[in-house]
């Protein structure tokens with residue numbers, strides 16, 4: 505029986521060339537798998553392109569709802585921002601793509617899977633660690649990294665074989681986009697002093713454009729977004745709507761130099777209108793609903809969760825255990841947040857919750873104050889006691905000194 509290789513197919517130059525390249529080098533049938541994570545491309549076009557590039561079969565999986573509910577929502581619950589800024593856009597889609605690769609490999613009896621990642625990035629790690637975890641008997645072919653499939657050779661191969669890809673139209677940027685946002689690198693962005701040209705942006709409009717503000721109310725139940733302006737929606741609908749609405753106000757543009765797992769610093773532009781709006785709203789609702797120690801610990805745990813996902817360890821026991829913590833911690837993160845979208849920013853202007861820990865009677869300085877200020881005096885004294893004793897000791901020691 506002819507061997508089969510399942511290739512993670514994006515429809516771009518590299519993976520289109522990889523179909524023939526991998527096929528020729530292995531003699532195997534290549535099954536191209538395109539996973540729709542909301543990149544906004546026509547999947548039927550991509551499927552046909554894979555077949556005309558020589559794939560024995562081309563499969564498309566619509567994983568948008570799954571990506572929204574099982575990957576974006578957990579990232580939101582963790583307020584996941586790598587290096588305090590990057591909402592894990594690409595890092596988040598890789599484990600989902602890998603899970604479908606592993607499933608298809610098993611369904612088709614394939615013992616090899618393939619991806620188009622280079623050897624310089626994080627994505628090779630995310631793919632291969634994921635495959636090793638989910639399908640330990642499956643091996644990985646990485647033609648771009650391991651078998652000399654450079655960009656020039658890919659173009660040469662595509663031209664020689666007459667592949668239906670317009671190699672001249674290829675943009676100077678490396679772009680990866682999905683429902684949670686858009687990642688753009690290379691081209692002039694590699695000069696980290698140079699400001700991004702306006703043509704890098706695809707999900708957001710110019711934040712400086714004169715446009716009236718929009719105000720929306722986002723509702724959450726147990727840390728999960730459930731409605732916009734009182735309309736019940738699925739996570740997929742909420743994220744799609746917010747990408748359009750907040751994107752029109754230029755919300756969620758990020759320009760940063762980032763620490764890759766492989767040790768390289770790189771400059772990347774991100775656009776994440778929905779992610780940034782939702783995280784901003786969610787963090788504020790947590791301020792209202794989470795007890796102080798839990799909130800402090802959750803911030804640390806969220807950072808660790810984010811680093812694990814960035815570092816390709818989605819399928820690790822620690823990430824799974826932290827997930828259980830996040831679900832428990834989010835139990836009472838329920839209520840509404842009003843957000844104003846304007847000039848590139850999502851600003852919270854109101855919050856309310858039926859299970860708020862905010863207590864007007866305790867907080868007010870007006871009549872109606874139920875806080876017993878007399879209790880504060882003794883509390884402050886005891887709170888400072890250890891520092892006071894230590895300072896006394898230091899003074900004595902210095903005098904003897």
Ligand code: ARG
Nearest residue numbers: 594595626678680687688689
């Ligand atoms: N640096 C980001 C990450 O490692 C994005 C990687 C993909 N970016 C791209 N423009 N192709 O998650």
